[in-house]
Amino acid sequence: MASFPNAGSGGIVRDIAAVIVENRAYLSEIDGKIGDGDHGVNMAKGFGRAAERIAPDASLSDALSTLSDVLMSEIGGSMGPLYGMFFAEMSETVAQDTHIDGARFAAMLRAGLEGIEAVGAAKVGDKTMIDALVPAVEAAEANRSDITAQLREVASAAEAGRDSTTDMVAKLGRAARLGERSRGVPDAGATSCALILRNLCDGAARRLEQG
Amino acid sequence: MASFPNAGSGGIVRDIAAVIVENRAYLSEIDGKIGDGDHGVNMAKGFGRAAERIAPDASLSDALSTLSDVLMSEIGGSMGPLYGMFFAEMSETVAQDTHIDGARFAAMLRAGLEGIEAVGAAKVGDKTMIDALVPAVEAAEANRSDITAQLREVASAAEAGRDSTTDMVAKLGRAARLGERSRGVPDAGATSCALILRNLCDGAARRLEQG
Amino acid sequence: MQRFLNDPDDIVDETVRGFVRAHADRVRLCDGNARVVVARDAPVSGKVGIVTGGGSGHEPAFVGYTGAGMVDATAIGELFSSPTAKSFHDAIKAADGGAGVVVLYGNYAGDNMNVKMASRMAAKDGVEVLTVVANDDVSSAPPEEREKRRGVAGEIFMWKIGGAKAAEGADAAAVRDAAQGAIDACRSVGVGLAPCTLPAVGHPNFSIEAGTMEMGIGHHGEPGTSVTKLGTADEIASEMTRIVLDDHDLPSGTEVAVLVSGLGATPRGELYVLYDRMARDIEDRGLKIHKAYVGDYFTSLEMVGATLTVMALDDERKRLLAASTDCPAFGAA
Amino acid sequence: MQRFLNDPDDIVDETVRGFVRAHADRVRLCDGNARVVVARDAPVSGKVGIVTGGGSGHEPAFVGYTGAGMVDATAIGELFSSPTAKSFHDAIKAADGGAGVVVLYGNYAGDNMNVKMASRMAAKDGVEVLTVVANDDVSSAPPEEREKRRGVAGEIFMWKIGGAKAAEGADAAAVRDAAQGAIDACRSVGVGLAPCTLPAVGHPNFSIEAGTMEMGIGHHGEPGTSVTKLGTADEIASEMTRIVLDDHDLPSGTEVAVLVSGLGATPRGELYVLYDRMARDIEDRGLKIHKAYVGDYFTSLEMVGATLTVMALDDERKRLLAASTDCPAFGAA
Numbered sequence A, B: 001m002a003s004f005p006n007a008g009s010g011g012i013v014r015d016i017a018a019v020i021v022e023n024r025a026y027l028s029e030i031d032g033k034i035g036d037g038d039h040g041v042n043m044a045k046g047f048g049r050a051a052e053r054i055a056p057d058a059s060l061s062d063a064l065s066t067l068s069d070v071l072m073s074e075i076g077g078s079m080g081p082l083y084g085m086f087f088a089e090m091s092e093t094v095a096q097d098t099h100i101d102g103a104r105f106a107a108m109l110r111a112g113l114e115g116i117e118a119v120g121a122a123k124v125g126d127k128t129m130i131d132a133l134v135p136a137v138e139a140a141e142a143n144r145s146d147i148t149a150q151l152r153e154v155a156s157a158a159e160a161g162r163d164s165t166t167d168m169v170a171k172l173g174r175a176a177r178l179g180e181r182s183r184g185v186p187d188a189g190a191t192s193c194a195l196i197l198r199n200l201c202d203g204a205a206r207r208l209e210q211g
Numbered sequence C, D: 001m002q003r004f005l006n007d008p009d010d011i012v013d014e015t016v017r018g019f020v021r022a023h024a025d026r027v028r029l030c031d032g033n034a035r036v037v038v039a040r041d042a043p044v045s046g047k048v049g050i051v052t053g054g055g056s057g058h059e060p061a062f063v064g065y066t067g068a069g070m071v072d073a074t075a076i077g078e079l080f081s082s083p084t085a086k087s088f089h090d091a092i093k094a095a096d097g098g099a100g101v102v103v104l105y106g107n108y109a110g111d112n113m114n115v116k117m118a119s120r121m122a123a124k125d126g127v128e129v130l131t132v133v134a135n136d137d138v139s140s141a142p143p144e145e146r147e148k149r150r151g152v153a154g155e156i157f158m159w160k161i162g163g164a165k166a167a168e169g170a171d172a173a174a175v176r177d178a179a180q181g182a183i184d185a186c187r188s189v190g191v192g193l194a195p196c197t198l199p200a201v202g203h204p205n206f207s208i209e210a211g212t213m214e215m216g217i218g219h220h221g222e223p224g225t226s227v228t229k230l231g232t233a234d235e236i237a238s239e240m241t242r243i244v245l246d247d248h249d250l251p252s253g254t255e256v257a258v259l260v261s262g263l264g265a266t267p268r269g270e271l272y273v274l275y276d277r278m279a280r281d282i283e284d285r286g287l288k289i290h291k292a293y294v295g296d297y298f299t300s301l302e303m304v305g306a307t308l309t310v311m312a313l314d315d316e317r318k319r320l321l322a323a324s325t326d327c328p329a330f331g332a333a
């Protein structure tokens, strides 16, 4: 069965960080429409700092752990605990794996989602990152046996989930008070989450080995 | 010799007040260019209030006294004491006169100027109301014997004095710090002073009686 | 942006550094965490520790309320963003005098999560942590969903009452109850006339059309309940008082403390113009103003606007409100 | 104009009314003059009375410094305009406890004239009046013309030192000398980044192009000494410190009190960013900061900008600075 190595795959996390930093202005802009306009700033600061601290040859699990530590101890806001827990649980799940196959990839994402659920209280439909993440986890679990298809499906499920937030009315966070006025803009957290998952999947796909 | 009556001439002061109130925005605007932009507001408040308190049949000296009282006790700023003393001294000078001829008119203006000099320290050329007032007083003294000519000369001397301030560099008050930048705008106080003297002279001229 | 700014990323660190430098007689930086400010004399052995924390950009809140008789340690976040769980945890450790710690904070998603995680970390250290979450902003949810309401300037009263109770030597549960009672007795409303700009973002984070105002606005520009034509100061003051008191529903004769805070760029004189009308309206509803605070107590960068907070008093709260305090934003200068 | 406003002509009266209503525990309105605010306990029999006064729009100055240990009676003018001679006179009467009155005010044409006239009126009543005129603003005239310099935030130190000296029971001449010594020991500078608007005028009373700043600006927008490209916070802070200390020329080792005030619309956090740099520069010049004050102490409506004041200390000034005070803007909340 195909898999990608844990060792040496920390570059995936650096690539994710680079994409988040590139999207700094855009993520803040959409947050600004219905939130307080700092999502890109918060994310870029955390991911940018983490990237500097990830060794060139780091494993995926170590890189995720570094990212989580920076988010939890230096970023704060909502993203610190939410993404902090997400990456911490993902890292712990695959820490002992030499290779990550479709089953381990699904387990990793499920653990990440549970990490978020342990601190946040969002449900699908609340117009949050959860709306990108839950369908992605479900796609991962539905495609355990074929990691190539899985990586493709996870990324597009996350993006479809992100798109679904555009028509939602926010029920949580700063945007919730807007009611109907929150419709028409994608959620900032769902957008960053889709970017993260897209780049996680693309990075993993480039590292696939037939086992 | 021609003169105008003191009794019943309080209307002159009400007319002056109306002109000041009409020029509220203009006086503030020119003060705003090199000062703090409140000259029209300050003046209109004081003169407007005084006008309401001047009896329809008030004498000139009583009306000037009312105006002075309002300025001194309700307006403050620089205008309160400067114009307050100006009108107080003018009022006292003619208080015992039944009629005001050219000699008394000149004496009244001279006393007003001295009132200002007792509190302020401006000299001709400092770019203040003094630049309108001093030539007006001199014109009054040079034309004591012909009040008709005197009233005409005083008003135009005041206006010429006002115009002379445009090219001056301010040496006193808020505009002084501007140095060269204060050139090119007439002084606000000189402008209000010329308006006051023009309307005082015109009002007196309309009331002239051959004695 | 006409602002005093170096690198926008450094604002918070520079603000905290300047703050601690200016008020070194009353506060110090936490060892090993430059985002936690600690009262000079904290931890006081045997005294319940008081902790708060929140995003930056609200100065003098939160950090300015650190000091004797008020908050022992304050965790500091980025502009408009919750402090980290680590900072809350470090603040709890710095405030702990062995009698437990009460964290008094505002109801925002990030703060809720970070305080929760910090409390778990502190529990592992064996420190008893109780929490009170402020939800005094009446415009942020209907009365039946009070748990969803944001915390705003009522937090100052919560810190004052909780801090004074702790200074009296009460135990953690009693301090928690006093602080909870204080915030339960508070209702607040905000109005926004012009937005503010996060320097890192570079443009206003929301917009208010000239000639209009946003009633019920949040401390970070969270949208209010209505956007209407800009009223006169008296109209706005009366509407704010009505919103607060309709929600509060206090019996006639109740004594209250009133706090009017500017949001950052409102001339101080105008706050008194608002207060003049509010005070008369409050008294017209049969309430008695025991003490009033008017100034920039809890701001939102350079937002133009104001908040009104009314806290109902009882004898205990009157005593605790009067207790001496010495923090940079409140008390001896 | 996004402002809290009723009739622009009523602002000052409403502000004073709200102020006295809010702080009735510490101040009251003068009988018969709604433009004079008097400390609750004034006149104190046998104590030298302290009077100040100035235009409105600088809140909390001047009125907020009325109270025990500071100013006994404050005369209030229109926005940015000197109080009337009558108000100064009424303030002198209200402050007079039989031991003479010292009027501590700022060097502006209107104030000079009105205080002079008021002193004459008071002399007729048989009240001994001494005066000290503040001229701490270094940008408003060269050192050799110090008598032309404006008074700015250094006035707060002058009131504090003079007020505390009077509270100790000193005679009028000694109070005058202490206040004169305090203002002689003060140097200030202001910087403006954006103008303010007098409501009755309706448009900004001067203009600063975006991306530029005006160094040496006055408290009413009086033009500064130079208009330059907007610097970083650190550059501005260093330049302000340089201007003040070059003029001050204090021997190394001198202890100083430092006051950084916002001009109205500057976020409070940014004042600490400025202070952080200023404090290091001040110390680099060999001076020792004994006490610092950072906040909105003396504003100019909603101007964006800040002022720096440095006062050299000696043992007496240190003692008087530390003396207890209870006025709304300074001291117990």
Ligand SMILES: Nc1ncnc2c1ncn2[C@@H]1O[C@H](COP(=O)(O)OP(=O)(O)O)[C@@H](O)[C@H]1O
Pocket: A031, A035, A036, A037, A038, A039, A040, A042, A043, A077, A078, A079, A082, A120, A121, A122, A127, A128, A129, A130, A172, A173, A174, A187, A188, A189, A190, C080, C081, C082, C109, C110
């Ligand atoms: N309870 C929650 N669970 C999951 N995601 C949440 C929750 N609350 C907020 N979010 C996400 O956080 C995003 C905003 O993040 P950000 O702007 O960085 O923080 P803040 O709201 O503190 O300014 C929202 O777009 C939403 O996706």
Ligand SMILES: Nc1ncnc2c1ncn2[C@@H]1O[C@H](COP(=O)(O)OP(=O)(O)O)[C@@H](O)[C@H]1O
Pocket: B031, B035, B036, B037, B038, B039, B040, B042, B043, B077, B078, B079, B082, B120, B121, B122, B127, B128, B129, B130, B172, B173, B174, B187, B188, B189, B190, D080, D081, D082, D109, D110
């Ligand atoms: N010492 C002085 N003597 C005479 N006129 C003066 C003096 N100082 C200022 N002025 C006049 O005052 C005018 C400004 O008045 P105003 O704007 O009402 O007061 P302020 O300067 O207090 O704002 C100036 O234009 C000038 O003519």
Ligand SMILES: [Mg+2]
Pocket: A031, A035, A036, A037, A038, A039
């Ligand atoms: Mg946000």
Ligand SMILES: [Mg+2]
Pocket: B031, B035, B036, B037, B038, B039
């Ligand atoms: Mg003026």
Ligand SMILES: [Mg+2]
Pocket: A036, A038, A077, C079, C080, C081, C082
């Ligand atoms: Mg935020």
Ligand SMILES: [Mg+2]
Pocket: B036, B038, B077, D079, D080, D081, D082
């Ligand atoms: Mg003026």
